[in-house]
Amino acid sequence: PSTEGHYLRRVLVTGGAGYIGSHVVFALQRTQRYKVVSIDNYHNSYPKALSRLEEIARSGLRADATETEKQSTVIDAYECDLTNPADVRAVFEKYGKGGIWGVVHIAAWKAVGESSEIPLTYYHNNVTATIYLLQIMSEFDCTRLVYSSSATVYGTPPLVPIPETTRLKADSPYGQSKVVCEAVIQDLMHSSNMAAEPKRWRAISLRYFNPAGAHPSGLIGEDPRGRPGNLLPLLAQMAIGRIKESTLQVFGNDYPTPDGTCVRDYLHVLDLAAGHLLALDALAPDSTTFDNCPTPARYKAYNLGRGQGFSVLQILEAMRTTTGFDYKYNIIGRRRGDVPDLTADPTLAEKELGFRAKADLTTMCRDLWNWQTRNPNGYSSD
Ligand code: WQD
8 A cells, every 4th residue: 555545446458558558558557546567578669658658547547646645646667578578577476466456468470461371470479378377367366357359350250230249250360369469368267166265267359450540749659660551550650651651551452341341340439448447447356247137247348339330431431531641542462361341349338337439430539630740750750
């Protein structure tokens, strides 16, 4: 407990410097109920994001902020790779048994196309790392987990909008690595010796649809290393001139969708981050989220989406309007692992977590463009 006797729960965010991770850290700090620890290997992120987050958190403090509230603005950051368990164990050691209350596990490799080229690397970084993390959590009595899963676990879904009851059958090693991790976590939660476990382990998987946008301050945002694989950061970098192209290569327009291009369910990254907070609160001892299930569950999976899909061409049009950039486009062949339509049925998260993704596409594009114009070269500019 800190000086005021008020206890801040310490939460470890893996991938805390990344696009999703940094916005989740922002959401945790804003509540001033959590002390954040970040583990990141900076393979696809920058330490600069963490100092920007401390800047945002300090600017949010009241003049008469208590010691505890000030504590919530400091991020304990560690550079280490989750595939090195000794390094991860050393971080947990620092805080002792029970020192870390929960983990938000976001760090992963996530390029659908790339995963088909280097599947072993994807299984190592996504599955082995998760198993190491769960083992270390067990050793240190850390029994709350929010796991970053993905809509790609559904592969080509039989039904759209997609409910959580849809069978999991991914079409790429990336998506399959998420399916495997969900199974590992679920089996751990329901393992027999857990029944005797006094501290009820609980875990929630959040199946992200397509995160977009940035914190409206423009201080943190999406800045993948190398050429962006994702559509929106690519379009933003084209419009700012960081990528010297004005023609978008569209990966196929022969899909069974209104305009033939793939449809995705884009949600604002801050709405996505808010979903993580709701999930952590649902894991708290006093939460009843898990108890009013048919059988008191220890594991739940929720879609995080808006329930509204936009095609590639609709996104292109939205970014043309936001940036004023005169994009051209050229239809080329399909990208391996792409599926026609990933639109969420968001009702379970709304009902059980109180989750609502409010920001619309215009807001997502506006916040993305604000981040990009203030940081033409992302975090590496200054
Ligand atoms: C969107 C659409 C492309 C680039 C993402 C994440 C993945 C997972 C699922 C997190 C697709 C098309 C893109 C381009 C294009 N999320 N496109 N030309 O494929 O839904 O995957 O969500 O776990 O990690 O990457 O998003 O932004 O890559 O593509 O035509 O140059 O844009 O074919 O239909 P996707 P995306």
